[in-house]
Amino acid sequence: MKGLPVLSLLFWMCAVFFVGIYLFVGGFLLVRLEVNRTSTCGDVLEPGEEPVDFCRAQPRFRKVVLLIIDALKIDFARYDPDKTAPRPYENKLPVLEETVSSRPLQSRLYPFRADPPTTTMQRIKGFTTGSLPTFVDVGNNFASSAILEDNLIHQFGQVGKRVVFMGDDTWESLFPKKFYRSLPFPSFNVKDLHTVDNGILQHLYNTMVGDDWDVLVAHFLGVDHCGHRFGPDHPAMADKLTQMDGVIRSVIDRLQNDTLLVVMGDHGMTDTGDHGGESQKETDAAIFLYSPSPMFHGPPSQNEPDVVPQTDLVPTLALLLGVPIPYSNVGQVLLPLFPPHEQTEGAVGGLSQLEALWINTKQVNRFLETYSGMAKDIPPESLSRLKSEFALLSSEFLSAVREGRSPSPQLASSLQAYLTSVRDTCRATWARFNPLKMAAGLAILAFACLMCFILSELSLVLIRENGALLKTPVVVSLTVGVSVAAAQLLIRGYIEVMWCLAAAAFSSELLFLWRSRQLSTSTVSKNGTKAPKRVSWLTLRHLLVPSLLFPLLRCASLLSDSYVIAEGRVVTFLVLSLALCIPIHLNWDGLLLPPSHDPLKSAGLLPAPALSPSAVRKESGTLLACLGLLxxxxxxxxxxxxxxxxxxxxxxxxFLSPLSRLQDNQLKNLHYVLAVISLGLWTYLLRCFLCHYGNLNSSGGTVFTARWILPLLSVCLGLHWAVSATPEDSFRNLAELIHLAQLALPRVAFCLLGLGLFLIWLDPLTVFVKTRTQASAKSLTLPTPRYRASIGISPQAELHHLIPQIYQRMRRSLDDGDLSGASEVDNRPAVEAYGLGTVYSAPLLLFSGLLGIGLLLLHPEGMALSFLLLLLETGALLHIHASSTTLSGLHGKYSGGFNVPWTPVVLWSLAATQFFHATGHLPTFPSIQWGAAFVGFPEGHTGTILPASLVTLNTFASHILFAVSCPLLLFWPLVCEVRGSRGRACGDDGEDAVMEMRLRENPQMFSSALLQLSTRYLLIHGAQVFASVCAAAILRRHLMVWKVFAPKLMFEASGFLVSSVFLLIGVTLVLRVDVAVGQWFKRLIPDVSR
Amino acid sequence: MWDHEIRAMASTHAIIAASVFMATVLPAVLVPGFSVYGTHLLWLYSVSAAVTAVSVAVFWLLGITPPAKKHTLGYKLSRLLRSCLYFFLSCLFFHTVVVLYGAPLIESALETFSLAVLLTSLTTLRCLCVLGPNVQAWIRVFSRHGAMSVWDTCLQITVACTLVGAWVGAFPIPLDWDRPWQVWPVSCSFGSLFGYLTGLVAAPAWIHYHRKQLTYKCK
Known part of the structure; x- marks a missing residue:
């Protein structure tokens, strides 16, 4: 058996998929490190002349009212009296324009540009922290969505301002316990236009008249919900906007002199009322500033900004209200709100334009230094450019201050330019999809799927070629990758690894496709009989068989948010339907029932059935019973x-909550007993299988594991559950012991697991050899120490599974029939080998069984039942596969290979997703079971690798189990082989069942079948990744993209990663067993090795 | 020789389709407040009853039902009883299958059972009419070489279409469109009925176009 080509092909395949995922995710998911530092009034900003910066001057305003109208697009806020037939959303907020034109010194209306992603939560983060939030803010804990970065609300609280909040309850989850008073209303139901708004209006005016507030935040959701439900072009939108107009008027009437009013939208909306993307319609909201006392220094002029970026609100509000600018802010102050330098000592007081800009600049520079010390994602050359620019500006400013002359007006504009370029740099790094990378990732993934399909179809040819097809693509891809890197180095001076990888993967894919095309045409020309089969590869009819239709349906379901939300049930539905297809299909081919007496057959027109009717009936019975179990x-x-x-x-x-949380003692006991029973059954079933096939007789490492480590591990687990479920206060005198047990038991279990897996790896053979003393065996000249491979100790089982002539067959194949003269002294073989029939599947099964118990350790106790169901379902699937193979072998469909058809592989991989859900997991970040990280480490961790890997193992437990045990699909039909069924089909008469030894007889077929099985499994998972990648790319403006599709993509991609790694482990284990079996044969029959 | 049978089949199917139509229209005229969504179960039962009555009558009149081996009254009666029993068992079977597919177990058991009755009257009833109460024969019919006559082929097509229709009918249920036809079991019963009507049209057409290839073994 050729292990290396199989492994290297699989490894390369996985690598190509990884590159595709990496590339797409790199372009799609915007990642940023959070800086967990906060500004305080006492901060000294470098380079500083003054002792303090932030709270130096007297604040301009004492109070602020922040009215946030969700999705207030700039088009809604504009007013054009000349329009004769305004659309429903036009001219509905006349108050803004009226105020601006009648009181130009008190008010302004600007377009307010948000940064993508334009979803409410990200926007709230944006205009309170002044930063550019991305999808994944590393450092933010996924379990709760609270903002940990420095923000305006926090700063208001620090200086003792009372923040009153009302409206969208997203704020409450973002700023828990930060508000002096808060009136949240549920925001989830998009169909509900009025609950939130009416709730706010009930309290808004009373609160404003009262005196127990300094900052009032009111977040209206009606306009946004109206957009989602009806779109902007609908009478309901007109009503909603008119209502908002009234609200703004009433608020203006109630304002006091030292109060600032900000009316703003957090994002815009498209013509269909959606948002989330980066088109101008989605990003351009409106901001309206008003104060009863004059705050501007002249009517709107030419040098005022055309568009206000959303982040600019943060430093402006901070400096106007006299609080420190939040640490991570990258916005710049809105200059028109500050007096020009010459008027600093005027009546209004507060900071001048230049001072405000200077404080702002220093703060931004401090953040930039901190951030670039933590993360390396800002390009170094732009970083150094910004640094030198800042040094120049600061020396100019300081010298001007020192000499006492007023700085030149150019200085203000160059400070502004500096701030703008910092923000642009940050935005380029954090807040923009990279469509090129996304497209490249999509293309690589699409080609990888195609390649996987071709690989699975051509596996036999590839194995015959001995992996020659792989060498050129790999060499070429390496060359291309290195040359791209060199070119980048030459032209740009630095290397972007992503593009090198992309070029390498892409070139190898193209070359492989081209070579395989050549290869398939050459095989077709060699043996013309295969030609029609090759041609029909990609025709529609070929793809519409149920086994491929179901993966297509599954992939299509990933494109709809409703189906992703209901994924658990959808996958179960598909598995059930596909499983039902198997008996229906068999019946359609007339294989399910024993053929009735047929006149044609008695006339000899049809071949005689290979199986007797009773055997057929028994197989069908097994099949239907297993279907029932499934x-x-x-x-x-x-x-x-x-x-x-x-x-x-x-x-x-x-069953999802851990036992220690259950209050009812009876229920707790019931759950515990159920869990222990399922754990016991899991262990018992595994041992039962091994015992039945005679794998527990020898004395190797694997048998030791099966006999001692497996039961010990389950006992450990049962004790651990019991200990962790005991209430803290029930056994006071045993508290220390319990504490110790909580620490020790899981760790012992981890060690046992590691030891068991290691022993299986070290000595995977489960074969017990019994030599018969034979007269003939003594004579060395007799070259035939024959043996048989029994599976059980009992004489009945011996009779049933006898492998008497395997050695002769081997000899025949090696010595080319030299053995014809060997005398048959005795009909009994000289060597009996117990457990040889399941030599491959036994260690693999034990390996996955042990792994299953280890993974169960990381789950809540109740999941033991689900794991038992998983074991039963895999057993049922394997038996269904085996029975259907046997039944279709009856019609002479058996082609001599060990190929696993699509249907069981599809079922296998769908079942992995199904049990992902059935073990209580969901593709969302809040549902990750963080408790897994503390199993055995109740004190917490110091590093991040260990807890991360524990949580990964917990999350993808079902993916791991199904991937590792995937090669069982190949072995099971051989394990369950009915005596004589295959023998006849192969043409050898009177052959006994040799079970998995068939694989050794035909190593090439074995390798190709293994390769085909693994590539098929990879392809189905890869296709799902491709589908979710497509969903994320196509629907990146969808309302649900950050809630549904992006987390789904992350989970699907990581699931693929884990699956492929563990699939490789499973395949490697099989190859390891193969090597061990080869050595065993050499030891047994020394002359073969010569 | 088959032209005659195909014509008979087409007219039979036309009559059955008309009965489905009447079962929808007549209650709408007669029963106040009747609507397909609102009083869905009533509509469902009226369609089932109409299809049952018309199919039994038409197939009995046409004489496709396999001839009884004995002509005693007791034998006929027992056959009738067995058919009724099979009908009921098939309802239970479909109910179980639908529940296993994820229908709520307790909450809307009546709706689920009504769907099972509809499915039975669209599929099992036809089997009863064409093949008699003989499960072995039913299983045999659904294999590649199992059809013994044009009517068997027609049975294969209509039953497959109905079941696939019901299966596809489950697809829109998870979508968040909030339409009245997404309520359980409206979409599934629509799906199965559409599938059935498609089968009624498709079966004669398919047999007509493949009449050259079709060969039947005599029993």
Missing amino acids: VGSLYLSLSFHGCREEQGSCQPSA
Whole structure:
């Protein structure tokens, strides 16, 4: 068997997929490090003349009213009296324009440009922290969405301002316990236009008249919901905007002199009322500033900004109200709100334009230095340019101050230019999709899927070629990658690894496709019989068979948010349907029932059936019983699902909460007993299988693991559950012991698991050899120490699974029939080998069984039931596959290879997703089970790698188990082989069942089947990744992109990563067993090795 | 020789389709407040009853039902009883399958059972009419070489279309469109009925176009 080509092909395949995912995610997910520092009044900003900066001057305003009208687009705020037939959303807010024209010294209206992603939560983060929030703000804990970065609300609280909030309850989750008073209203139901707004209006005016507030935040959602529901061009929008007009008027009437009013939208909307993307319609909101006392220094002039970036609100508000600018702010102050330098000592007081700019600049520079010390994602050359610019500006400013002359007006504009370029640099790094990278990632993934398909179809040819097809693409891809890197180095001076990888992957893909095309045409020309088969590869008819239709449906379902939300049920539905297809299809081919007496057959027109009717009946019975088991476990697995927040009336499974949280003692005991019973059954079933096939007789490492480590591990786990479920106060005198057990038991379990896996790896053979003393065996001249591979100790089992002639067959194949003269002294073989029939599957099964218990350790106790269902379902799937293979072998469809058809592979990979949900996981970040990181480490961790890997193992437990045990699909039909069924089909008469030894007889077929199985499994997972990547790319403006599609993409991609790694582990284990079996044969029959 | 049978089949199907139509229109005229969504179960039962009655009558009149081996009254009666039993068992079977597919177990059991009744009257009833109460024969019919006559082929097509229709009918349920036809089991019963009507049209057409290739073994 050729292990290396299989492994290298698989490895290369995975690598190409990884590059595609990496490239797409690099262009799509915007990542930024959070700086967890806060500004305070006492901060000294470098280079500083003054002792303090932030709270130096007297604040211009004492109070501020922040009216946020969600999705207030700039088009809604403009007023054009000449329009005779305004659209429903036009001219509905006349108050803004009226105020601006009648009181130009008190008010302004600007377009207010948001940064993508234009979703409400990200926008609230944006205009309170002054930073550019991205999808993944690293450092932010996923479990809660609270803002940990420095922000305006925090700063208001620091200086003792009372912040009163009312409206969208997103604020409450972003700023928990930060408000003096808060009146949140549920924001989730998009269909509800009025609850939030009416709730605010009930309290807004009373609060304003009262005196127990300094900052009032009111967030109206009606306009946004109206947009989502009806779109902007709808009478409902006109009503909503008119209502808002009234609100603004009433608020203006109630304002006091030292109060600033800000009316703003957090983002715009498209013509269909959606938002989230980066088009100008979505980013351009409106901002309206008003104060009862004059605050501007003249009517709107030419040098005022055309557009105000959203981040600019933060430093402006901070300096106007006399609080420190939040640490991570990259916005710049709005100059028109500050008096020009000459009028500093005027009546109004406060900071002059230049002073404000100078403080702002120093703060931004401080942030830039801190950030570039933490992360390296800002390009170094722009960083150094910004630094030198700042040095120049500061020396100019300081010298001007020192000499006492007023700085030149150019200085203000160059400070502004500096701030703008900092923001642009940051935005280029954080806040922009990179469409080129996304497209390249999509293309690489698409080609990788195609390549995977071709690889699975051509696996036999590839193995025959001995992996020659791989060498050229790899060499070429390396060359291309290195040359791209060199070119980048020459032209731009630095290397972007992403593009080198992309070029390498892409070139290797293209070359592989071209070579395989050549290869397939050459094979077609060699043996013309295969030609029609090759041609029909990609025809529609070929793709519409159920086994490929279901993955297509699955991929299509990833493009709809409703289906992603209901994914658990959708996948269960698909698995059930596809499983039902198997008996229906078999029946359609007339294979399910024993053929009735047929006149044609008795006339000899049809070949005689290979299986007797009773055997057929038995196989069909097994098939239907396993189908029943499968359906039952599918149905029961539905009761272990968690709930997404989008699913309104959904109750999460009762088994998801850990035992220690259950209050009812009886229920707790019941759960515990159920969990222990399932754990025991899991262990018992595994041992039962090994015992039945005689794998527990020898004394190797694997058998030791099966005999001792497996039961010990489950005992450990059961004890651990018991200990962790005991209430803290029930056994006071045993508290220390309990504490120790909580620490020690899981760690012992981890060690046992590691030891077991290592032992299986070291000595995977489970074969027990029994030599018979034979007269003939003594004579060395007799070259045939024959043996048989029994699977059980009992004589009945021996009779059933006898492998008497395998050695002869090997000899025959090696020595070319030299053995014809060997005398048959005795009909009994000289060597009996117990457990040889399941030599491959036994270690693999034990490996996955142990791994399963280890993964169960990381889950809540109740999930033991779900894991038991997983075991039963895999067993049922394997048996269904085996029975259907046997039944279709009956019609002579058996082609001599060990190829696994699509249907079981599709079922296998869909079941992985199904049990992802049935073990209580969901593709959302809040549903990650963080408790897994503390199993065995109740004190917490120091590093991040260990907890991260524990949580990964917990999250993708079902992916891991299904991927590792994937090669079982190849072995199971051989394990369950009915005596004589294959023998006849192969043409050898009177052959006994040799089970998995068939694989050794035909190593080439074995390798190709293994390669085909793994590539098929990879392809189905890869296609799902491709579909979710497409969903994220196409729907990047969708309302749900950051809530549904982007997390789904992350989970699908990481699931693929974990699956492929563990698939490789499983395949490697099989190859390891193969090597061990080869050595065993050499030891047994020394002359073969010669 | 088959032209005659195909014509008979087409007219039978036309009659059945007309009965479905009447079962929708007549209650709308007679029963106040009747609507397909609002009083969905009523509509469902009226369609099932109409299809049952018309199919039994038409197939009995046409004489496609396999001839009884004995002509005693007791035997006929037992056959009738067995058919009724099979009908009921098939309702239970479909109910179970639908529940296993994810229908609520307790909450809307009546709706689920009504869907099962509809499915039974669209599929099992036809099997009963064409093949008699003989499960072995039913299983045999759904294989590649199992059809013994034009009517068997027609049975294959209509039953497959109905079941696929019901299956596809489940697809829109998770979508968040809030339409009245997404309520359980409206979309599934629509799907199965559309599938059935498609099958009624498709079966004669398919047989007509493939009449040259079709060969049947005699029993």
